[in-house]
Amino acid sequence: MAVSVRHPKDFISGLIFIGLGFGFFLIAQDYKMGTATRMGPAYLPTILATLLMLIGLGLVVRALFRDGDRVTGVAWKQTLLILIGTVMFGILVRNAGLVAALLAYVSITAMASIYFHWRATALLAAGMTIFCVIIFIYALGLPIPMIGPWFGA
Amino acid sequence: MELLANLAIGIDAAVTFQNLFYCLGGVLLGTLIGVLPGLGPVATIAMLLPATFALPPLSALIMLAGIYYGAQYGGSTTAILINLPGESSSVVTALDGYQMARQGRAGAALSTAALGSFFAGTVATLLLAVFAPPLAEMALKFGPAEYFSLMVLGLVASVALANGSLLKAIGMIVLGLLLGLVGSDVNSGTPRFTFDMPDLADGINFVALAMGMFGLGEIIKNLEDEKNRDVMVKKVTGLWLTWDDFKLIWKPVLRGTGLGSILGILPGGGAILSSFAAYSLEKKLSKTPERFGKGAIEGVAAPESANNAGAQTSFIPMLTLGIPSNPVMALMAGAMIIQGIQPGPLVMTEQPTLFWGIIVSMWIGNFFLIILNLPLIGLWVRLLTVPYHLMFPAILVFCGIGVYSVNNTNFDVFMMAGFGVAGYIFSKLECEPAPLLLGFILGPMMEENLRRAMTLSRGDAMVFIERPISATMLLLAALAMIVVLSPAVRKKREEAFQEE
Numbered sequence: 001m002a003v004s005v006r007h008p009k010d011f012i013s014g015l016i017f018i019g020l021g022f023g024f025f026l027i028a029q030d031y032k033m034g035t036a037t038r039m040g041p042a043y044l045p046t047i048l049a050t051l052l053m054l055i056g057l058g059l060v061v062r063a064l065f066r067d068g069d070r071v072t073g074v075a076w077k078q079t080l081l082i083l084i085g086t087v088m089f090g091i092l093v094r095n096a097g098l099v100a101a102l103l104a105y106v107s108i109t110a111m112a113s114i115y116f117h118w119r120a121t122a123l124l125a126a127g128m129t130i131f132c133v134i135i136f137i138y139a140l141g142l143p144i145p146m147i148g149p150w151f152g153a
Numbered sequence: 154m155e156l157l158a159n160l161a162i163g164i165d166a167a168v169t170f171q172n173l174f175y176c177l178g179g180v181l182l183g184t185l186i187g188v189l190p191g192l193g194p195v196a197t198i199a200m201l202l203p204a205t206f207a208l209p210p211l212s213a214l215i216m217l218a219g220i221y222y223g224a225q226y227g228g229s230t231t232a233i234l235i236n237l238p239g240e241s242s243s244v245v246t247a248l249d250g251y252q253m254a255r256q257g258r259a260g261a262a263l264s265t266a267a268l269g270s271f272f273a274g275t276v277a278t279l280l281l282a283v284f285a286p287p288l289a290e291m292a293l294k295f296g297p298a299e300y301f302s303l304m305v306l307g308l309v310a311s312v313a314l315a316n317g318s319l320l321k322a323i324g325m326i327v328l329g330l331l332l333g334l335v336g337s338d339v340n341s342g343t344p345r346f347t348f349d350m351p352d353l354a355d356g357i358n359f360v361a362l363a364m365g366m367f368g369l370g371e372i373i374k375n376l377e378d379e380k381n382r383d384v385m386v387k388k389v390t391g392l393w394l395t396w397d398d399f400k401l402i403w404k405p406v407l408r409g410t411g412l413g414s415i416l417g418i419l420p421g422g423g424a425i426l427s428s429f430a431a432y433s434l435e436k437k438l439s440k441t442p443e444r445f446g447k448g449a450i451e452g453v454a455a456p457e458s459a460n461n462a463g464a465q466t467s468f469i470p471m472l473t474l475g476i477p478s479n480p481v482m483a484l485m486a487g488a489m490i491i492q493g494i495q496p497g498p499l500v501m502t503e504q505p506t507l508f509w510g511i512i513v514s515m516w517i518g519n520f521f522l523i524i525l526n527l528p529l530i531g532l533w534v535r536l537l538t539v540p541y542h543l544m545f546p547a548i549l550v551f552c553g554i555g556v557y558s559v560n561n562t563n564f565d566v567f568m569m570a571g572f573g574v575a576g577y578i579f580s581k582l583e584c585e586p587a588p589l590l591l592g593f594i595l596g597p598m599m600e601e602n603l604r605r606a607m608t609l610s611r612g613d614a615m616v617f618i619e620r621p622i623s624a625t626m627l628l629l630a631a632l633a634m635i636v637v638l639s640p641a642v643r644k645k646r647e648e649a650f651q652e653e
Contacts, residue, residue, distance in 0.1 A: 010318070013582045017324045024331050024346065031343050037612035039604045041338035041345055048331050055324040062320070071581055078376040079577055082369060082549070083570050089553045090566030098554075105553060106546045113542035114379050124543055128550050140204075142558050 007068030014059030021052030078112040085109035097148035098137065102129040156282060163509030167517060172215050175208065176514050179216035180521045183223020188231055188533045189544060194224035195480045195590075196371060199363040200548075202488060203555040210492040211507050215514040217488055218468075221481055222518050225464055226270060226526060229457055230533055233262045242460040245432040249445060249452030260392040262453050263530060265402055267523050268394075269458035273410040274519035277465035280414055281472075282512055285501065289473040292498035297605035298616050302626040304599050307476055309630040310419055311591055313637040321584045329589035332357055333596020340604065352564035359487050360559050361568040362593060363480070366586040368552045369569065370576025372545050379541065392527055402454035405435050409455035413462030418469050419478070431459035465515060472508065473498055476595070480587045483594040 005011045024045055034040025085108035092101035106125035110116055136142045166172070186197045201220055205213035225242070232243040233250035246266065253262040295303070312322045335346045336356030347353035394402075412434065413427035435455040436445045445452050468485075470478045475497030477483040486496045494500060494507070501508045526533070556569045576586050610616035618624045 009582045010321070013321055013324070013579075013584055016578075016582075017328065020328060020331075027346055031338075031345060032341065035612060036607055036614070039340075039600075039607060041341050041343040044600045044603065045331060045334055045345065048327050048334075052324060052327045052331065055320060055327065059320055059324070073377060074581060075373055075377040075577075078373050079574055082373055083574055085549070086369065086553060086570035086573065087567060090557070090563040090570070093553070093557055093566070094563045101553075102550060105550055109549050110542070110546045112373075112376050113545070115540065115542040120543065121546075124546060128547055132550060132554060136554055136558075140207075142554075143561060144554070144557070 003064055005063055007063035007066050008070050009068055010059045010066070011063035012071065014056040014061075014063060017056030017059065018053050019056075021049045021056060025049035025053065081112040082109055092148075093144060095148050096150045097145045098133060099129055099146055100148070100151075102132055155286075159286070159505070159509050160282060160513060162505055163511075163513030166211060166506040166510030167215065167513040172212055172510070172514065173517065175212045175216040176219045176518050177521050177525075179219025180223040180518050180525065183220035183225075184227040184230075184522070184526060184529075184533065185223075185536070186220075187224030187227025188536050189227075189548070192224075192371065192548065193228055193367070194221055195363060195484065195587075196367040197224040198481060198484045199360055199368060200551050200555050202360055202484065203558045205488065206491065206559075210489075210494055211510045213488065213492055214485070214507070214511050215518075217485060218511060218515055219518045219521070221485075222270075222274070222461070222464065222515075222522055225460065226267070226522055227533070229266045229270075230263065230526075230530075231537065233266065233453070234259060234534065235537060242428045242463075243456075245428050245456040246453055246460075248432070249447070249449050252446065252448035253450065253453065256448050258448065260530075261394055261398060261450065264392050264394050264527065265398070265450055265453045266457040267527055269402065269406045269409065269454045270461040271519050271523045272406055273413060273458035273462035274465055275516060276410050277414050277417070277462040278512060278516045278519070280466060281469055281515075282509075285469060285473050285508075285512075288469065289498040289501045292474045295474075295498075295622070296620070297602040297609065298620050298623045299626070301599060301602040301606055302617055302623040302630075303474065304476060304595050304602070306626045306630040306633075307470070307478060308588075308592065308595065309633050311478070311588055313633045317583055317585055319637065321582075322588045325579070325584050325586070325589040326592040329592025330596040330599065332362070332589070333593040334600060339597070339601065350564075352562060356597075357593075358556070358559060358565045358568060359483075359590075359593060361556050361565040362572050363484060363590060364552050364556050365569040365572025366576035366579075366590065367480070368548070369573025370580060370586065372548065373573065373577040374580055375541065376545065392530070398450055401450050405431075405451040405455035406458045408434060408438075409458030410462045413459030414466045416459075417463030417466030427459040427463035428456035431455040461519075468511075468515075471496055472500060472511070475500075476598075477591065480590045483590055486594060 028042045028045040028049060031042035031045075032040035033042045033046070085105050088108060089101050089105040092104055103125050106128055107121055110121040110124065133146060137144060137146055167176070182201060183194075183197055186192055186200065187194065198217060198220055202217070205216050208216065228243045229246050229250070231237045232247035233254055236247050236251040250262045250266070253259065308326050312319060312326065333356070335353060337344050337354050344354055409431040412431050416427040416430060419426075432452060432455060435451050436442050439445065439449070439451065464481075467478050467482055470476050471482040471486055475486070475495065477486045489496045494504065552569065553566060556565050557563060559565060579586055606616055607614070616623075617627060
């Protein structure tokens with residue numbers, strides 16, 4: 001009997017739940033289990049992780065018997081650009097300062113749009129940077145360096 | 154009259170220049186960001202949360218509550234004008250509201266939404282003032298077993314009332330509970346699931362989680378089909394309702410308010426469920442159900458009243474029991490904890506000015522909404538015409554600075570990036586992020602109460618069914634599960650959520 005995945009979304013969700021549950025379960029075994037009266041740090045996580053794996057298993061099995069839509073139109077490029085942009089912002093804001101971080105963040109993420117245009121983006125990046133420096137550094141006084149240690153400040 | 158005395162305390166606390174200013178500021182900011190397409194109240198509050206850290210607790214909570222109604226109202230505006238509901242509770246508003254706008258009656262639809270919301274907000278605030286004290290008193294008698302069972306009931310109810318697959322929603326809750334346990338264990342001090350990273354010792358920053366899942370995740374989803382976003386906004390005219398309109402809407406507004414107030418108290422998507430339920434009820438009761446979906450004014454009045462009433466009464470479990478019933482309340486509870494206030498029954502007795510101040514400010518906030526938003530509608534409409542490709546980088550910048558400034562650590566920014574991608578993947582797989590956030594907030598509380606209950610009973614799990622209140626709640630949770638799983642209800646439930 002040929003078995004095939006008929007509900008890809010449930011199937012993948014199930015695999016994710018099983019994987020994460022397994023990870024939590026394994027790591028929890030390093031901690032003390034304790035008893036029902038005095039629960040150790042591993043007690044509840046072990047129960048929950050087992051439950052998560054069971055739910056994942058249920059989803060995977062169910063996906064073989066129930067029909068569902070395929071996963072379509074995943075926006076890989078957009079996801080990647082937002083991820084890279086945000087991580088860059090995180091690195092730069094501390095080390096290069098707010099100005100560099102914002103210019104990079106706006107420029108990188110703006111490319112995720114199909115309407116990306118370098119001139120509009122440059123204007124937007126400059127405008128947002130000036131606006132945020134005024135609001136967050138001068139008005140609200142957040143402890144974020146305008147120019148960071150990388151540039152010798 | 155104790156109620157009047159309490160309200161007087163609240164008026165004293167809320168009607169100061171400073172607090173009125175923050176209430177107004179919250180409502181304005183909330184509407185401003187809520188009007189931007191694709192940003193609902195959760196993302197808006199998460200984004201603006203860091204801006205309230207420096208304020209005194211009452212002002213901070215007043216501002217956050219203002220942001221909440223503002224964002225919700227903003228969401229209805231986009232639903233009516235461009236058929237893009239900012240959040241799931243205004244999905245039904247878009248059905249008839251957008252049709253009204255296309256027929257040139259956008260003004261009437263917006264006024265109906267505003268008036269209905271204001272009326273519902275007023276009634277629900279009064280209900281909150283009346284019912285909160287007895288509930289909090291009852292909650293003081295709760296032991297750890299009762300608390301644990303109550304949270305189980307809350308989580309089960311939130312699954313039962315959510316849309317989409319039950320099994321996936323339960324999975325998301327369990328995953329949220331596990332994520333909530335990351336960090337140092339309170340009892341033993343053991344760092345759990347921290348991978349030896351000191352940044353995780355205090356647990357995952359919930360602003361990073363919420364902003365990633367609801368902010369970044371949503372933005373990526375919106376960028377997916379940019380071409381199909383038509384932003385054609387006509388000029389809004391004719392804000393005044395005719396006498397005939399009034400005659401049509403007053404009953405739906407009353408019914409929506411009643412339904413919303415009751416459903417809002419239930420844990421789970423209070424505002425969402427109440428708007429759906431109110432819409433179906435009106436359609437059933439109407440003599441001319443065929444008008445619904447084609448611009449029936451009742452189809453705007455009822456759900457808008459219901460979701461505002463539900464939004465208001467969902468504060469009841471959070472303020473009296475300390476248990477958030479939806480993601481927005483989870484954020485509010487988080488904000489209270491950051492301000493050094495443990496949400497729960499003691500807030501009312503120990504900090505009466507704070508408690509009653511918030512309640513009174515809710516009414517004031519609703520009042521500001523109505524007097525501000527109708528005149529300002531032209532401004533909001535202009536905001537809607539700012540193209541999304543210029544808007545989303547700006548939103549990201551605010552998310553980034555916001556999450557960084559919570560703890561001044563870039564680790565949280567990386568977490569937000571990760572949760573953003575995770576949120577997008579989950580939305581592609583039709584796993585709702587809301588139950589995860591609820592589980593995340595409740596995780597540590599559940600573990601704490603479970604441990605205490607079990608220690609007190611010397612390891613006997615029967616304690617949860619031997620104590621009557623706890624047993625009742627577990628029974629209700631079991632019943633809710635059985636009802637939702639029964640084939641007949643299941644079919645009905647799917648139909649109800651398919652109305653969009």
